[in-house]
Amino acid sequence: MQQQTDPIFQEFSDICRKLDWRMTSSRLAVYRYVRGNKEHPTVDAVWKAVQKEQPNISRESVYRILTDFAAKGLIYILDPPNVVARYDSSSKRHDHFFCQQCGKIVDFNADEIDAIIRNKLSAVGRIDRVEARVLGVCQECLDKETVSKTIK
Amino acid sequence: MQQQTDPIFQEFSDICRKLDWRMTSSRLAVYRYVRGNKEHPTVDAVWKAVQKEQPNISRESVYRILTDFAAKGLIYILDPPNVVARYDSSSKRHDHFFCQQCGKIVDFNADEIDAIIRNKLSAVGRIDRVEARVLGVCQECLDKETVSKTIK
């Protein structure tokens, strides 16, 4: 990886040092494309864009690089890969809590947010549905953690 | 499909009549399992459960039946099939509007909902992230619709 003077190179160089990562041209190219990008790109979109700079980069590397970036909080996974379809018996507006540990999904109602958000997005277009999604760890899983730590 | 006297049979019979659907034992069995179910089941979960009642039902039929149910608003698709992974350059808390027509995803901020929901879910467990997801049709797509209708 050649030394470069542009600011993004410097920025990413620092990131790699902190993360104890080797700074590769693939990672830098993905970082360049993703940084500040408002498109919420798919893997293929990133891949095609980055190919202009790095013609030999493989789709698989893009997968790995994006996964690593997300694991370190550099980016956020808006829609994760390999989510299996789920169906909800209620089609009425409501909200969901997802336990990241056991996978449990809990319904709840925060109907207040509907008006707040409709008001805020009035210029964006027609709004068909507003849903809050909450990620966390449920109380049962938290309790289990405590027990196992206590027993040790 | 044999005539039956239990209330769910009657209920689903009415639904099928209104929708101009044939009432089949597969559909009824899926309806029985899904109705009021709070598990947010996957296709496989529905399939396995329904097999107890209908041992010959195929997984493919469950797919088709659930898709049809959702298309008619009988159920809601919480996580749709075939969503490709998407990555977001910002890992800071924010919210998303999804245009159902062109696929565009627009960021926005409704930070107020964070406190509202954390307060409401305090007993559910640890909360790591709150995000609002809004489904609708963006203004550009609405405009295009109007134009094409006007031109006709």
Next chain:
DNA sequence: ATTATTGCAAAGCCTTTGCATCGTT
């Protein structure tokens, strides 16, 4: 009798994985 619905087999697509090679440190 008609035709929507189903089961079966196969295909499709996104994503992950194993491994040898390459490139950074």
Next chain:
DNA sequence: AACGATGCAAAGGCTTTGCAATAAT
């Protein structure tokens, strides 16, 4: 020189599709 990262080929898993057989009207 050491070893983490990558490209390639292949496998994996969920979902869809074509078509003949079945079952509801």
